[in-house]
Amino acid sequence: MSMQAVLIKDGKGPVENLYIGETSIPTLQPGQVLVKVKAFGLNRMDISQREGHYPPPPGSSDILGVEFSGVVSNAGTDISEWKVGDEVLGLVGGGAYAEYIAVYHTHLLKKPSHLTWVEAASIPENFLTAFQALVLVGKVTEGDNVLIHAGASGVGVSAIQLARVYGAHTVTATTSTQEKIDWLLNLPNGATHAANYKTEDFAAVVKKVTQNKGVDVVIDFVGQSHFSQNIEAMAVDGRMTMLALLSGAVVDKANLAPILYKRLHIEGSTLRSRTLKYQAELIAQFKQEVFGKITSQGGDGPVRTYIHKVFPWSEIQEAHKEMETNKNAGKIIVEVV
Structure with missing residues (x-):
């Protein structure tokens, strides 16, 4: 089965090489969950990877993007803590600029009801x-x-x-x-x-x-x-x-x-190149110590998400250009719409 994703013409290049095209839906590996992506966050590593300077870790998707929010659409029989329909946010080695993403069950967090999809996608990385x-x-x-x-x-x-x-x-x-x-x-x-x-x-x-x-x-x-x-x-x-x-x-x-x-x-220190075990333990400690304290910008929590600008993914080139100008105060988020 196929899905749409943000792809890079010639595999690397300037922002003009970004386009939305067809690719295969990821095949789940043991321990993974399939998530339908609602929104994803932009990071500077995305620009470096697009330009050919920062390849994804071995075993990760070549598609850009390391953080997202979305809905579980398929969970393997070996997964007990997530079920179809669960609202989540998560961290991956790549693949978030897409309609669907395969992510290890340890790398997901339950989306708090007080956060929007955009706000949730701004958290992981x-x-x-x-x-x-x-x-x-x-x-x-x-x-x-x-x-x-x-x-x-x-x-x-x-x-x-x-x-x-x-x-x-x-x-x-x-x-x-x-x-x-x-x-x-x-x-x-x-x-x-x-x-x-x-x-x-x-x-x-x-x-x-x-x-x-x-x-x-x-x-x-x-x-x-x-x-x-x-x-x-x-x-x-x-x-x-x-x-x-x-x-x-x-x-x-x-x-x-x-x-x-x-x-x-x-x-x-790096995060993307760490082992799955290290990342899972980091996420678990973060969940225990910090995650519950995070609210939206308009919330009353001691830690808040701050969104600079939101783009539909049809404007992915403009989103990358916005990050390249270095004018953002807060997070740039793209919605899969």
Whole structure:
């Protein structure tokens, strides 16, 4: 049987190569559930994959997309916790830009009734990446000072709120415009402080905010251009989680001495390439500690979803262009309509 999906002409290329075409409905493997997709979230890795720079993990679909919301349409006989008609959201290695997706039963969460399909689709990749970086790797604890780069991105906004929920003393966010700074500072459980990395020395801002102590936890997506300032901004025994290298991977010149005398811990982290077992355990811990606290933007929960813009999937090229402009504050979601 066939379905429609967002495909890439020639397998990779510019945004103009994206189109909706026919492909086969996924065949269920043991432990998998088939879900009819209602909405899916956009992530920067989708652009990298479309351009041919980020292949999906072995065994994953070549179709773009790692997060979605939808309705269970088929569950294997070996699956007990999900049944046809269940409303879910989930995480996959690929395949979310489609009418149907095969997903492991451990990688699904029940969609709360107070969230729309769009809001539910905004949660998996953003919040699981932020939770992993901040809690599992960064080991954030009550009273910590935290620095989060790309603060207005989907993961950034999630990490800011989680830092507040876990009792951070200060949360400083960096971004590129005053508009985004004002937005982040005015969110419930948003950033306590902010810096425009284009016009300010964020390490100096952090030192002022923390009375020269520095930050205990850094969540970095930027890499090269921020590396030396990150080291300067970190407190003794500080932890930095590196999630991406948006400005480049090669640091031409860096003073390593502070890493030694401040006993800094720097760890790279990915989510998509982790084992199914690791991802399942992460999702289970996230469900236990955080998931129930999430409400919509208009809700009253300590953690909220923030949607920048919603596109019908017939406008998938426009959705990718919107992400490429780097203007989004919150999540870009596409509806399968």
